[in-house]
Amino acid sequence: MERPYAVVIGASAGGVQALMELAGGLPAGFPATVLVVQHIGAHPSILPELLASRGPNPARHAADGDLPQPGTIHVAPPDCHMVLEADRIRLVRGPKENHARPAIDPLFRSAACYWGAQTIGVLLSGQLDDGTAGMQAVKACGGFTIVQDPSTATEPEMPRNALNNVAIDLCLPVGEIAAALVSRVAGVSVAGPAAAPAPELVAREVRINQGIDVMDNLLQLGKASGLTCPDCGGSLFELTDARPVRYRCHTGHAYSPRSLEHAQGETVEAALWSSARALQEKEMLLRRLAAVARSSGRSAEAKVGERRADEVREQALKLTRMIEDGAERSA
Incomplete structure (x- = not known):
């Protein structure tokens, strides 16, 4: 069975504008399947409408079981990983990768595993490093890789991480990526799957994404x-x-180490704010008990309670300042 190239595109913060520019540069009837993951989490998305409005090719949210269509931009819907199998698009509401769902790595990895040398990975603007492992998989399976020039990206961290860890084939401003894709695919289709099996790391991670x-x-x-x-x-x-x-x-x-550090930071911050809240509630309780003691004529007990409440209040203030100072240093 003949099939075209699969162009898999990943973007995060700052990526919507880059995606619109790229979509606007593709010719009508672009002879490759295009699949897009933009980090949107579970939020509603009008990305397909935006992409279709900027270029001549239709764009739509993928549905589970869709056939990949040349000349169509398939967009991962909110809160679902989008992956490629041999001849189908699959939507998986599985565990997050790099603290994201949809994530870029599952799409790139699955395309590399099943489409091999007919895969082109494109990584655009974004924070942290989702997509780097996916680009490694594309290269390992014989595919072609393109990243947006970090100096032209709204958020350069994601493409820069890929450049630092993968032998990327092309690094281009986003305005030049569409022409590079047209030149690369050139209407060529090949028969059958990739000649060589995917490396063990890629194949086993694909099976993990499939829940196998x-x-x-x-x-x-x-x-x-x-x-x-x-x-x-x-x-x-x-x-x-x-x-x-x-x-x-x-x-x-x-x-990845960067996404793990980021997720750990969020967990720690949430725990610290929970501790600050608990201290504030403890202060409120101590002051209430002290007020009851004072109204009952137990002034000594009331003074002890008020002193303890003052100590707890100071603890809560110190903890709050520490959290806020940490947030400023991380910004």
């Missing part, structure tokens, strides 16, 4: 790290052959 023998595949890929998953609290395994280091838990959550 998750623990067995994880045990083959890594070893317990002593860290816990910020999303579910399970043990994180460090993937043995992944460079840079990456982590997965037995339920399927996956992290």
Whole structure:
């Protein structure tokens, strides 16, 4: 069976404008399947309408089981990973990767596994480093890789991380990427799947995304790290052959070091604010008990309660200042 190239595109913060510019540069009837993941979480999205309004090709949110269509831009819907299988698009509401759903890595990895050398990975503006492992998979399976020039990206961190860790084929301003894609695909289709099987790391992670023998595949890929998953609290395994280091838990959550640090920071901040709230509530209780004691003529007991309330109030203020100072340093 003949099939065209699969162009898989990932974007995050600052990526909508880049995607619109890229869509506007593709010719009508672009002879490749285009699949897009933009980090949107569970929020409603009008991205397909925006992309269709800027270019000649139709764009729509993918549905589970869709056939990939050349000349159509398939967009991951909110709160679902979009992956490619042999001849179908699949939507999976599985565990988050890099603290995101939809995430870029699952799409890139699955396209690389099933479409091999007929995969073109494109990474645009964004924070952190989702997409780097996916681009490594595309390269490992013989595909072609393009990143937006970080100096032209609203958020350069995501493309820069890919450049630092993957032998990227082209680094271009977003305005030049569409022409590069047209030149690359040139209307060519090939018969059948990739000649070589995907490397073990790629193939097993694809099976984990599919929910197949998750623990067995994880045990083959890594070893317990002593860290816990910020999303579910399970043990994180460090993937043995992944460079840079990456982590997965037995339920399927996956992290790069940057995304893990970011998720841990959110968890710590939430715990600290919860502690500050608990201290404030303790102060309120102590003052209430002191007021009751004073109204009952137990002035000594009231003074002790008020002193303890003052101490707790100072603790809460110190903790709040520490949290706010940490947030300013991280900004």
